[in-house]
Amino acid sequence: MTGRFHKMHGLGNDFVIVDAREQEMELSAAKATAIADRHSGIGCDQLIILRPSDIADFRMQIFNADGSEVEACGNASRCVAKLIGEETRIETKGGVITGHATADGAIVDMGTPRFDWQAIPLAYAMDVLNMPVGWEDLQNPAAVNVGNPHLIFFVEDSAVVELDRLGPMIEVDPLFPEKVNVNVAHIADGVIHLRVWERGVGLTQACGTGACATAVAAIKRGLVTSPVRVDLPGGSLTISWTAGESIQMQGPTTYVFSGEADWSQFG
Structure with a gap:
């Protein structure tokens, strides 16, 4: 299945962004790793998939270069906010965040930080501000x-x-x-x-x-x-x-290029 993608980066932290809201994209860890490969794939630190959401404007899935899915990515959130171009609510595994484009990038409300040891999470209780390790x-x-x-x-x-x-x-x-x-x-x-x-x-x-x-x-x-x-x-x-x-993060983003790929050729 052929689909379009966007290549963007925030301060050199680079992403392949696929908008799968209208056409479903099946993804495995192996496929994500293959797409992220800088020699035989498109190449990126993280693969970002935009999907429909019941609680926000869309849901953002984030896959690291090793194929693992993670909860949040600040630079990717800024890139997606800039790509969408209007104030938007984004569902992530780490919670719903908001962002909007600026002249050279985006501002993202990253939500409130958590400090209890279970939320980090740690294996056992300790003072998370001054950890004795x-x-x-x-x-x-x-x-x-x-x-x-x-x-x-x-x-x-x-x-x-x-x-x-x-x-x-x-x-x-x-x-x-x-x-x-x-x-x-x-x-x-x-x-x-x-x-x-x-x-x-x-x-x-x-x-x-x-x-x-x-x-x-x-x-x-x-x-x-x-x-x-x-x-x-x-x-x-x-x-x-x-x-x-909540935390406010502001910084630049760069749109590198767009392209099409046959996703069946990866993984």
């Missing part, structure tokens, strides 16, 4: 669920952390029953400098939910004030959050 030099992280689970380490220099080695180790630690996204950040002149090991993907140029989770943790710890700029390898996002309120 560590992996080598990465110690005392914070954990936040922003639709998906994030672990945040505040360090002296995020650029020197061996995240490509430590990230996959921490991601699958038994402390995290659903695995976890791993963020390392340092703060300079009120700006958060962030790198992310993304669950099921690896090191990415940017992670919108990681930026949200890290900003929230930094605000909770009194390290920064809202709104705060978050610099990632691929560019910058602006995150706004007040305790008890």
Whole structure:
């Protein structure tokens, strides 16, 4: 079955977006992995499928490059909001979010962050703002669920952390029953400098939910004030959050190209 797709990215975090609201698209983990393959497929960090929804304007399914389905993706949400072009409500596995296009990208309301240990989730109870755990030099992280689970380490220099080695180790630690996204950040002149090991993907140029989770943790710890700029390898996002309120994420998006593919040739 041939179908149309859009290729977009948010700060280098790239997506293949398929609108399946009018024509059903069957998808398996193997097919998602094949589409995401950068050598024999279209190539992306995440495959995004838009489907009908009973509770929002549409439902967004998010598949990582390894074929796993995940709850939320901030950069993809911005790209989809920009693609739709009007204020829209989007159903995700992590909850219903809203977004609208701006001149160079989109603003997305990512919902309220969750801090209870069961919601992260963790294997057992602990203080999620100052967790008494560590992996080598990465110690005392914070954990936040922003639709998906994030672990945040505040360090002296995020650029020197061996995240490509430590990230996959921490991601699958038994402390995290659903695995976890791993963020390392340092703060300079009120700006958060962030790198992310993304669950099921690896090191990415940017992670919108990681930026949200890290900003929230930094605000909770009194390290920064809202709104705060978050610099990632691929560019910058602006995150706004007040305790008890939802997270607002603003940043650019880029439309790369559109195309058609025979989905039966993948997987």
